[in-house]
Amino acid sequence: MNKLGLPEDQIARARNLAVRIIKPVMDFIDGHTTVAVERASLRLAGADGADSDGVPVPNIVVDQLKDRLEGGALRWYINALLRTGLTPDGLNAQIADGLKIKDFPLSDPQAVETKAAQITAQYLARIETNRLHRETKLEQFKDKNHSPLLYVIVATGNIYEDIKQARAAAEQGADVIAVIRTTAQSLLDYVPYGATTQGFGGTYATQENFRIMRVALDEVSEARQRYIYLTNYASGLCMPEIAAMGALERLDMMLNDSMYGILFRDINMYRTFVDQKFSRMINAFAGIIINTGEDNYLTTSDAVEKAHTVLASQFLNERFALEAGLSPKQMGLGHAFEMDPEIENGFLLELAQAQMAREIFPQAPLKYMPPTKFMTGDIFKGIAQNTLFNFVSKFTNQGIHLLGMLTEAIHTPHMQDRALALDNAKYVMNNMADLGDEIIFKPDGVIIRRTHHVLSETLDFMESIARTGLMECMEQGAFADIKRPRDMGKGLDGLVKKGDDYWNPIEAELKIRLGGA
Amino acid sequence: MLIRSYGDTLDDGAVQLSFTLPVPCDTKGREAARLYVEKLGFYHVDIAHSHALADGFSFYVAYGKTGASVDYSQIHAEEATGEKLYSMQESCDIIRGRLGRKVVIVGACTGFDAHTVGIDAIMNMKGYNHHYGLERYSEVEAHNLGAQVPNEKLIDYAIKVKADAILISQIVTQKDVHIQNLTEFIELLQSRGLREKFIVCIGGSRISNKLAVELGFDAGFGQGTYAEHVATFVIDSIIIANHNYE
Numbered sequence: 001m002n003k004l005g006l007p008e009d010q011i012a013r014a015r016n017l018a019v020r021i022i023k024p025v026m027d028f029i030d031g032h033t034t035v036a037v038e039r040a041s042l043r044l045a046g047a048d049g050a051d052s053d054g055v056p057v058p059n060i061v062v063d064q065l066k067d068r069l070e071g072g073a074l075r076w077y078i079n080a081l082l083r084t085g086l087t088p089d090g091l092n093a094q095i096a097d098g099l100k101i102k103d104f105p106l107s108d109p110q111a112v113e114t115k116a117a118q119i120t121a122q123y124l125a126r127i128e129t130n131r132l133h134r135e136t137k138l139e140q141f142k143d144k145n146h147s148p149l150l151y152v153i154v155a156t157g158n159i160y161e162d163i164k165q166a167r168a169a170a171e172q173g174a175d176v177i178a179v180i181r182t183t184a185q186s187l188l189d190y191v192p193y194g195a196t197t198q199g200f201g202g203t204y205a206t207q208e209n210f211r212i213m214r215v216a217l218d219e220v221s222e223a224r225q226r227y228i229y230l231t232n233y234a235s236g237l238c239m240p241e242i243a244a245m246g247a248l249e250r251l252d253m254m255l256n257d258s259m260y261g262i263l264f265r266d267i268n269m270y271r272t273f274v275d276q277k278f279s280r281m282i283n284a285f286a287g288i289i290i291n292t293g294e295d296n297y298l299t300t301s302d303a304v305e306k307a308h309t310v311l312a313s314q315f316l317n318e319r320f321a322l323e324a325g326l327s328p329k330q331m332g333l334g335h336a337f338e339m340d341p342e343i344e345n346g347f348l349l350e351l352a353q354a355q356m357a358r359e360i361f362p363q364a365p366l367k368y369m370p371p372t373k374f375m376t377g378d379i380f381k382g383i384a385q386n387t388l389f390n391f392v393s394k395f396t397n398q399g400i401h402l403l404g405m406l407t408e409a410i411h412t413p414h415m416q417d418r419a420l421a422l423d424n425a426k427y428v429m430n431n432m433a434d435l436g437d438e439i440i441f442k443p444d445g446v447i448i449r450r451t452h453h454v455l456s457e458t459l460d461f462m463e464s465i466a467r468t469g470l471m472e473c474m475e476q477g478a479f480a481d482i483k484r485p486r487d488m489g490k491g492l493d494g495l496v497k498k499g500d501d502y503w504n505p506i507e508a509e510l511k512i513r514l515g516g517a
Numbered sequence: 518m519l520i521r522s523y524g525d526t527l528d529d530g531a532v533q534l535s536f537t538l539p540v541p542c543d544t545k546g547r548e549a550a551r552l553y554v555e556k557l558g559f560y561h562v563d564i565a566h567s568h569a570l571a572d573g574f575s576f577y578v579a580y581g582k583t584g585a586s587v588d589y590s591q592i593h594a595e596e597a598t599g600e601k602l603y604s605m606q607e608s609c610d611i612i613r614g615r616l617g618r619k620v621v622i623v624g625a626c627t628g629f630d631a632h633t634v635g636i637d638a639i640m641n642m643k644g645y646n647h648h649y650g651l652e653r654y655s656e657v658e659a660h661n662l663g664a665q666v667p668n669e670k671l672i673d674y675a676i677k678v679k680a681d682a683i684l685i686s687q688i689v690t691q692k693d694v695h696i697q698n699l700t701e702f703i704e705l706l707q708s709r710g711l712r713e714k715f716i717v718c719i720g721g722s723r724i725s726n727k728l729a730v731e732l733g734f735d736a737g738f739g740q741g742t743y744a745e746h747v748a749t750f751v752i753d754s755i756i757i758a759n760h761n762y763e
Contacts, residue, residue: 157691168571183689184629187665200629201689265631266663300637340646373634377722377740409722412691416537419570481641482663 003441004352004359004451010459011360014312017462018319021470026323028270029277033502035062035189035494036271037278038073040240041506043248044123044282045074045116046081046088048207050193051096058241059190060095064102070499074506075106078116082107088119116505123248124285124509130250131287137227144226148368148393148401150425151176151231155412157199159209163216168415170220170228172422176253176400178231179213180412181205186236186265187490191245201412205232205242210249229253231291234279235261237491239272243279247286253332253400254283257293258320259313262474263482264296268489269474280324281510290326291400292317295336295369297480303339304346307353308457309479310335314357315462316470318364325514328363332400336369337389341381345446347388352450354396360455365399368392375408382406386421390428395436401425519586530583532559535576542567542575550577559583597718597726597736598749605649608748612656615756621658622651622751623675624684625666628698632688633664635721639684639744648743657748668702675715682716682751690723696732703733716754718747 039047039058047058065073080101081091095101106112152174154165159179166177182199195212196204203209210232217228229252234243239261246254258276261267283290294310294317301309314333321331335357339346357366371385386404393401403421405413413421441447465473477483524531534554540546547564554562559581566578603611612620624636638645640661642652651659660678662671675683685702687695699719706712712733719729720738729737736750 168574171571182629183631184665186631187629200694201691264664266665299634300641302643342646414537415570415574416535416576419576 002359004355004448005443006356006359006451006455010455014315014455014459014462015319017459017466018315020466021316021462022319022323025273025470026277029274031498032270032274033069033072033496033498033504034240034271034274034491035069035496036238036240036275036491037504037507038062038065038069038496039190039238040244040278040282041072041074041504042077043241043244044506045077045119046123047077047092047095048088049092049096051098054193056190056193057092057095061101064100068102069496071501072498072503074116075112075503076101076104078112078119078505079107080104081119082111082115113505120505120509123506124513127247127286130247131285134227134250134252134287137221141221141225141227144224145175146173146401146426146429148398148429149175149229149365150422151178151229151367151400151402152418152421153178153180153402153413155180155202157182157201157203158197159195159203159212160197162203163213165415165418166213167216167220169418169422170217170226171224172419173426174228174403174418174422175226176229176231177213177217178253178255179203179205179209181233186233186261186267189237189491189494191238191241205245207245207249210245210251214249214251229289231255234283234290235293236265237261237267237271237275237494239275240279240282243282243286243288246288247282251286251288253289253291254279255293256280256283256290257334258317259474259479260293260296262484262489263480264293266484266489268492268495269471269484269486270495271489271491274495276320277324278507280321280326281507281514284321284325284327284330284514285510287330289330289332289365289400290321291332291367292334294334295338295367298336298338299373300480300482303336304343304349306480307349307454308461310353311356311360311454311458312461312465313479314361315458318361325510328361329365331361331364332367333357333361333364334367334369337371337392337404338369338373341371341374341385347392348446349450350388351392351395352447353454354392354398355447356451356454358396358398367400367402368398369402370404370408372404372408375404377409379406379410382408383420383424387424387428390425391432394429394432395439397436518589520589521583521586524582530585532581532583534559534579534581536579537570537574537576539574541573542569546575547577550575550579554579554581557581558585595726596746597729597738598746598753601749602745603749603752604745605654605748608745608752609654609656611752611756619656619658620682620751620755621660621678621680622682622684622747623660623662623671623678623680624651624686625662625671626664626686626688627666627668627671627702628687628694629665630687630689630695630698631664633686635688636661636663636684636686639686639720639738639742639747644744646743648745650744651748654744654748668698668705671702672705672709672711676711680715681755682718684747685717685719687719687721687724690721695721695723699732699734707733716751716758718750720747 042058083104180202183201231253234254234256521530562581641650644650726737
């Protein structure tokens, strides 16, 4: 229901500005690949495993081909499959043992094409099966999930301990389990292999960890007749690879922002822009819901003053997502309840921001993040803050609700912290379930005026980005007050300009299946 | 002077506890919880609430009384800054008057720590909770290097900008990862013969001045720290150091 009377023409203008802002970036993206895009493509053609030092096979292959990457890595991997007559598993084992696939002379191009078509079809079929399985289960367990989806994090560092925590949370009512990554992983330029039991502040994202957790959550789903979504992080230097692994193991959501890595992890902007496109194409095809990271802006900037940067970023994330073939229903655009609790009427401003996002992005399963910056260690006040957050989320019909923990700012959640958070959310959201439908806002009141003001500031901000250029703006600190020069940051050496002979049958097939994204 | 926790009567020793036990939530679980709280040293134990968390896990809210006490007159817990605190204006006046040059402060979250809330609260222009950050200080040249800065790089940067002080923020303390990282920093500084060249401070929600000094830092700042606390400590340290050289 539309309560704010936001001018349609202004919203349309913001979307047009987003198209203009993104255009030059998309041109850049289309002309480039990265080591991570090539590794992700290899994974979707069967490359997997690691050598005795733990170096993953996709990294070994890309390293072998580092002076030929402008043509793409897949030609050589497919060629090696043809030359050896091995299955991908067999070839991976030999590569891990030191086989140099770059030494094989290229086969007949037609034979390479045919083999590529066969391999591509095989792996994309697996992803399609995953997608269908999810859709079937969601249909079978219809109306069993909460609305918004209740999302909790597990972060023990040990995948087997994570499973205990995740099962407990799911049994207590969580709809979404995110396995937070170890604090170092976003800056690794490879994805570790196998099950892992040691991480700091989180657990390594590996394909095996994905698989183990998926099995555990499927068991709970069946037992409780409620589909439990599994979430991980397609972000950092391995953004597209993690998307590929998540697609193969039927993850349901991925943190996947177009600019987060640049701003908050100091990853090079060219690298991130190219990586996010391919990772989002994979997510789009896999039916994975992305979660964007606008909430992070508000942990460094002021939530009242910088509300317009959140909305602008949501418009940009939406545009980047559309360019990659994601449907609006897969766009968990992010925002957060991060205003200073001492502000008089701060609650009204939070409500305004959440309602505005709801009305501007009516189909998006908005990802609403809890208070973190102003959580103090006073767990009792923390519960009160989280209660207000729960109220706003239900009232404004958010899509994905990340539960606030009373022990935020103290430690990663204990089992009871999650249970108490779930109890709080279930209580609030049940007790006031339809309140939002009962209430309309005063036409010239604080809430309506605030949203019109933020939208108009957003337009001014986006006009200035369109004039200056997105990359230039990021160099000048337009988002989150963080400045990122374009030729600095991690991962720049992994950027490769595509040659005329660039060949990537996975990307090509994804484009076709996504309708020419 | 012996003290103990206060409920509604002096010296009643009332304490509230909440915890999880890895057993089912039933009569036996509640009795286990009661005995457990007794074993912790409490008497008049009341299990006020219990509920099941998951298969084989149960949650309890308990109240109890304790006879334990501490001698308040024997407590030693000094803050890095003591009673005196300079406002932003006072800090800038002192720097201008006593030093006649800007104070250079470099800050970062080091190691793999990606959480910049702490260092941002101290350094960013806006500061936190209506306390301006060091970037706002006209007489301070503040460099906030952000997250996941390697120790080596932080030291190199501090040398490059001729820093007076280095601030390190550590938020992630799971499995004591911050201790390893902070120890490595100090060892690196010492091995390069630079320990005396900088005032080195650490901060974070789980950091105390006591811990900092134990690890070989000059000061540690925990909960409730604002830029004023850090600036006061740094300025006083520089003035004392300068005095020694004069």
